[in-house]
Amino acid sequence: MGQKIEQDLQRFRKLVRGKVKSDLSKYISRGEMIGKKGKDYVSIPLPSINLPQFRYGKKNSGGVGVGPGQPGQPLTQPQDGEGEPQAGDSPGGHILEVDLTMEELADIFGEELALPRIEPRGKKNVVTEKDKYTSIRSVGPESLRHFKRTFKRALQRQISAGSYDPLAPTVIPVREDKRYRAWKEVPKPDSVACVIYMMDVSGSMTDEQKEIVRIESFWIDTWIKRHYQGVETVYIIHDATAQEVDEHTFYNTRESGGTKISSAYELCNKIIDSRYPPSQWNVYAFHFSDGDNWGDDVPKCTELLSNTIIPKLNLFGYGQVESPYGSGEFYDHVHELVGDHENVVVSRIPDREAILGSIKEFLKTGR
Amino acid sequence: MSLGFYNTHLPPHLRVLKDEIEGFARDFGLDFYETIFEVVDADDLNEIAAYGGFPTRYPHWSFGMQYEELKKGYEYGLSKIYEMVINNDPCYAYLMRCNHTVDQKLVMAHVYGHCDFFKNNAYFVHTTRKMMDEIANHAARIRHFVERFGEDEVESFMDRCMSIDDLIDIHSVAIKRRDDHPKYDFSPQATSEDSAEENTAPRFKAKPYMADYINPRGALKSEDEENKKATTARAAKFPEHPEKDVLLFLIEHAPMKNWQRDMLSIIRDEAYYFYPQGQTKILNEGWASFWHSTIMTQKVLDPSEVIDYADHHSGTMATSGRRLNPYKVGIELLRDVERRWNMGQFGAEWENCDDMDKKRTWDKKLGLGRQKIFEVRKIHSDITFIDTFLTPEFCKEYNLFSFNYQDPTKNYVIESREFQKVKQRLLFSLTNFGKPWIYVIDGNHRNRGELLLRHEHQGVDLKVDEARDVLANLQYIWSRPVHLETIGDGQSTVLSFDGTDHTQQATGGSDDANRKTAAKAR
Numbered sequence: 001m002g003q004k005i006e007q008d009l010q011r012f013r014k015l016v017r018g019k020v021k022s023d024l025s026k027y028i029s030r031g032e033m034i035g036k037k038g039k040d041y042v043s044i045p046l047p048s049i050n051l052p053q054f055r056y057g058k059k060n061s062g063g064v065g066v067g068p069g070q071p072g073q074p075l076t077q078p079q080d081g082e083g084e085p086q087a088g089d090s091p092g093g094h095i096l097e098v099d100l101t102m103e104e105l106a107d108i109f110g111e112e113l114a115l116p117r118i119e120p121r122g123k124k125n126v127v128t129e130k131d132k133y134t135s136i137r138s139v140g141p142e143s144l145r146h147f148k149r150t151f152k153r154a155l156q157r158q159i160s161a162g163s164y165d166p167l168a169p170t171v172i173p174v175r176e177d178k179r180y181r182a183w184k185e186v187p188k189p190d191s192v193a194c195v196i197y198m199m200d201v202s203g204s205m206t207d208e209q210k211e212i213v214r215i216e217s218f219w220i221d222t223w224i225k226r227h228y229q230g231v232e233t234v235y236i237i238h239d240a241t242a243q244e245v246d247e248h249t250f251y252n253t254r255e256s257g258g259t260k261i262s263s264a265y266e267l268c269n270k271i272i273d274s275r276y277p278p279s280q281w282n283v284y285a286f287h288f289s290d291g292d293n294w295g296d297d298v299p300k301c302t303e304l305l306s307n308t309i310i311p312k313l314n315l316f317g318y319g320q321v322e323s324p325y326g327s328g329e330f331y332d333h334v335h336e337l338v339g340d341h342e343n344v345v346v347s348r349i350p351d352r353e354a355i356l357g358s359i360k361e362f363l364k365t366g367r
Numbered sequence: 368m369s370l371g372f373y374n375t376h377l378p379p380h381l382r383v384l385k386d387e388i389e390g391f392a393r394d395f396g397l398d399f400y401e402t403i404f405e406v407v408d409a410d411d412l413n414e415i416a417a418y419g420g421f422p423t424r425y426p427h428w429s430f431g432m433q434y435e436e437l438k439k440g441y442e443y444g445l446s447k448i449y450e451m452v453i454n455n456d457p458c459y460a461y462l463m464r465c466n467h468t469v470d471q472k473l474v475m476a477h478v479y480g481h482c483d484f485f486k487n488n489a490y491f492v493h494t495t496r497k498m499m500d501e502i503a504n505h506a507a508r509i510r511h512f513v514e515r516f517g518e519d520e521v522e523s524f525m526d527r528c529m530s531i532d533d534l535i536d537i538h539s540v541a542i543k544r545r546d547d548h549p550k551y552d553f554s555p556q557a558t559s560e561d562s563a564e565e566n567t568a569p570r571f572k573a574k575p576y577m578a579d580y581i582n583p584r585g586a587l588k589s590e591d592e593e594n595k596k597a598t599t600a601r602a603a604k605f606p607e608h609p610e611k612d613v614l615l616f617l618i619e620h621a622p623m624k625n626w627q628r629d630m631l632s633i634i635r636d637e638a639y640y641f642y643p644q645g646q647t648k649i650l651n652e653g654w655a656s657f658w659h660s661t662i663m664t665q666k667v668l669d670p671s672e673v674i675d676y677a678d679h680h681s682g683t684m685a686t687s688g689r690r691l692n693p694y695k696v697g698i699e700l701l702r703d704v705e706r707r708w709n710m711g712q713f714g715a716e717w718e719n720c721d722d723m724d725k726k727r728t729w730d731k732k733l734g735l736g737r738q739k740i741f742e743v744r745k746i747h748s749d750i751t752f753i754d755t756f757l758t759p760e761f762c763k764e765y766n767l768f769s770f771n772y773q774d775p776t777k778n779y780v781i782e783s784r785e786f787q788k789v790k791q792r793l794l795f796s797l798t799n800f801g802k803p804w805i806y807v808i809d810g811n812h813r814n815r816g817e818l819l820l821r822h823e824h825q826g827v828d829l830k831v832d833e834a835r836d837v838l839a840n841l842q843y844i845w846s847r848p849v850h851l852e853t854i855g856d857g858q859s860t861v862l863s864f865d866g867t868d869h870t871q872q873a874t875g876g877s878d879d880a881n882r883k884t885a886a887k888a889r
Contacts, residue, residue, distance in 0.1 A: 008431030052836035062771030065689035
């Protein structure tokens with residue numbers, strides 16, 4: 001039905017989030033619905049806006065209820081209602097919050113940071129064709145007859161033939177008057193994406209820094225997932241050598257030893273070539289490091305990046321966390337690439353406060 | 368009516384059911400407009416329900432808010448709309464596509480109960496039966512305003528209108544308190560302009576040379592003066608009687624732009640359309656439930672469906688917590704009435720009988736029950752229904768109690784199980800929908816064009832902070848300062864808003880009684 005309500009719903013959500021300047025903000029209340037999920041009670045947030053009206057206050061107010069209880073016994077739950085306390089149906093024990101759905105979360109987040117929507121690349125992702133009614137033709141099945149056009153044609157014909165009588169406005173279409181809707185097959189992009197996260201786990205990366213990486217990659221993940229139907233994630237950790245790991249290991253490994261960034265890039269390149277050919281995938285790669293690299297390795301890294309990896313990617317992001325040990329010089333080397341490649345972003349993340357800004361840096365390109 | 372691209376017509380097996388159930392309903396004596404069932408998906412049902420049952424409404428966030436609640440409730444499996452029916456000719460009712468056949472049967476039988484009620488109940492007599500079209504027209508008009516004046520402007524005015532949309536006079540449709548005024552004529556009413564003419568006494572037709580004799584000047588002058596005095600006396604009282612229909616008063620007298628006036632009148636029209644449904648909630652739902660249970664259990668229920676039916680019926684009748692369920696109270700009270708009138712347990716003889724044993728076995732086999740409940744559905748609203756038929760026995764059997772708010776503990780506490788007390792609380796909560804009574808007293812207060820309202824205090828104080836915000840909205844519409852007389856903590860006060868500041872002023876008497884004696888003393 002086209003969901004006209006969707007507009008009202010969006011408007012309401014904007015009002016609740018304070019996205020629209022409005023006098024209503026003081027009437028917003030954060031209600032909740034109590035639901036059940038398996039054995040647990042969950043609280044489903046349900047904000048509402050109550051317009052002021054002439055109402056009775058609580059004093060001397062009352063009502064009628066049903067059930068057991070002696071006069072003088074309090075109804076278990078004091079309510080702020082209009083004499084309609086809803087007693088006894090609130091479950092005891094702990095209540096979990098049901099968070100927003102991931103999509104809702106991503107939308108709020110995107111709005112908050114004013115992120116542009118990601119444009120999936122090219123036509124390469126076309127997998128399905130969809131019929132869309134775009135034009136009119138004079139032959140077709142009756143079920144597709146365009147009533148209004150047919151009527152107009154018939155009316156035109158009758159008026160010009162003089163057989164139209166305004167007092168008895170009967171319009172009878174003949175075969176030639178009939179118009180039918182016609183369709184066109186339009187490609188429906190069914191985009192898929194792959195996100196590759198690389199992290200330096202050498203001795204110089206502390207737990208705090210990993211936490212920063214974790215938070216940042218979570219948000220990036222959320223945002224990219226919002227825009228693609230199927231998103232695959234690859235995690236690579238490296239010190240002097242690189243290996244592909246699962247998510248848990250990615251965030252919980254601490255290695256010691258040296259750093260050879262090129263090892264990660266090589267692995268990344270190999271994975272892209274074998275599993276995510278850029279002709280079919282939107283590939284994203286994010287690399288987090290403290291910027292400390294083994295000196296001789298740097299030329300190899302930049303070489304790998306600019307000639308091999310970056311051309312295959314939608315976006316390459318390099319995030320550098322501040323380390324008490326590292327020199328942080330790798331940042332400058334990647335930064336040099338920004339001029340030549342428009343799909344490269346670099347960002348420094350000195351502390352947690354900077355995460356938001358850094359995410360914005362990464363995603364503002366809308367690639 | 369088309370709800371979009373997919374088919375909302377009844378599939379064949381439901382059409383057969385519909386004809387069958389409609390036949391049974393008519394056999395039982397139900398009388399309804401033609402009823403059209405639309406089959407829709409859950410999402411669409413939620414949307415329609417959010418729009419108050421109408422597929423097209425004007426744009427407003429409040430519908431989005433409703434929708435979100437329904438949608439989340441449905442998605443998390445907490446609530447599900449079973450039935451949705453519109454008071455219209457023909458009646459429209461919606462069925463959820465994914466419901467099981469037994470549910471569809473139940474809903475159809477229930478819907479016929481509602482349709483019969485809409486057509487026959489006295490309180491619905493004045494409602495428009497082409498509301499489907501009217502509401503769509505309202506939507507078109509408001510969308511037009513949105514295009515012309517901007518979303519924010521229209522929305523903020525709409526918010527103000529909605530904050531006062533309960534200030535109507537629900538009895539005015541049945542009692543003519545004044546002459547009709549054409550709905551879409553916004554030109555100022557003739558009276559004030561014509562009054563100058565009215566003031567002059569009638570001149571008799573006369574030839575010029577006879578004029579002084581036929582219309583003597585002295586007499587004319589004194590008559591004119593008298594007339595003038597009378598009009599000023601009348602003008603001093605404006606409106607002449609306290610006006611409960613505050614919306615109408617504003618529409619007629621507030622200095623609004625035409626589109627604003629139109630919007631306010633739309634809000635008012637819709638409020639008048641919807642109020643009988645609030646006024647007969649218990650009786651209407653009780654009546655529909657009575658019939659779905661009668662038709663289902665006596666006619667259409669298949670043996671294999673009994674368990675599902677019983678489950679869903681009891682789900683509808685269940686009391687959540689200790690809140691009164693209108694379905695339950697309605698159906699049980701109607702059954703009680705039917706039983707009493709079947710057995711002759713009414714009238715002076717029954718009332719005056721003190722012999723409990725005799726009362727217990729009282730059965731005169733009159734069989735008047737069915738006839739009686741049809742009469743009840745024709746002439747009663749919730750208030751008169753409860754007032755007439757609630758019995759102490761019923762209160763006891765269904766465990767009703769009254770509760771009130773205790774200031775010291777900040778909690779609602781069970782107050783009593785006494786019949787009188789329960790009945791009084793129940794009637795109070797139904798009177799004027801449990802909302803305060805507000806009247807326009809003076810549209811030219813202090814002779815400065817200010818608006819004076821009065822809250823008719825009936826034992827419960829207003830919620831003052833909210834009342835202030837409403838006053839601000841009224842002030843915006845009236846454009847001159849607005850005052851509200853009320854009583855707070857036994858002290859009569861006047862709340863005022865002049866466009867920038869809220870003020871609150873005590874006005875003498877410490878409570879109602881004192882006020883009266885003070886007036887007498889003067």
